[in-house]
Amino acid sequence: MKPDLTQELLKSLVDYDPATGRFTWRKRTADMFTSIDACIAWNESNAAKPIGAFFTNQRGHTYIRVSILGKAYMLSRLIFFYMTGRWPVGDIMHRDRDGTNNAWSNLKEVSRIENMRSLAMTKRNSSGFVGVSWDRHKNKWHASIMVRYKTIHLGYFDDKLDAIAARSKANRDLGFDPLHGRRRRKSDNKQT
Numbered sequence: 001m002k003p004d005l006t007q008e009l010l011k012s013l014v015d016y017d018p019a020t021g022r023f024t025w026r027k028r029t030a031d032m033f034t035s036i037d038a039c040i041a042w043n044e045s046n047a048a049k050p051i052g053a054f055f056t057n058q059r060g061h062t063y064i065r066v067s068i069l070g071k072a073y074m075l076s077r078l079i080f081f082y083m084t085g086r087w088p089v090g091d092i093m094h095r096d097r098d099g100t101n102n103a104w105s106n107l108k109e110v111s112r113i114e115n116m117r118s119l120a121m122t123k124r125n126s127s128g129f130v131g132v133s134w135d136r137h138k139n140k141w142h143a144s145i146m147v148r149y150k151t152i153h154l155g156y157f158d159d160k161l162d163a164i165a166a167r168s169k170a171n172r173d174l175g176f177d178p179l180h181g182r183r184r185r186k187s188d189n190k191q192t
Contacts, residue, residue, distance in 0.1 A: 007085040016082050021102030023051045065097035075102055131167040143167045147174060
């Protein structure tokens, strides 16, 4: 049976550099293996090497996922546990919205609602502004916003800029992150 992951166990297995966000395997001791040869082989191929694999979610945003003791974790959540000794209650938001930038200063524990209010625009958006779409039946621009899983209709507009203005005002009035709905740059998800 594998032990539950504790902060102490995690720190014995990996190193984390808060400035760069890099997680690397620590050198392991012989008592962690069934033979000295297995220990040497593991250390030669893994010690001091970065941990994790890129993972792209359904919205097209890229993050890093890590396997520790046979269990998969999102790296940002594991870093939070590593640094604080507790698992995050809500979500971990990347302040710069680059899911591969796991520097400690870039991570923030937020509620699910706060995290949803800071999401980038999906690649499927055709209007160029989140919450604004063309209604082909009414031949008008439609503005809406979702709050607590309920869609709020903001109006139909002849001019796209008026629909964008209505959505922008709703973003401000409802406390959405200023970056909410902005398109991600192509460089946002490249590993540094």
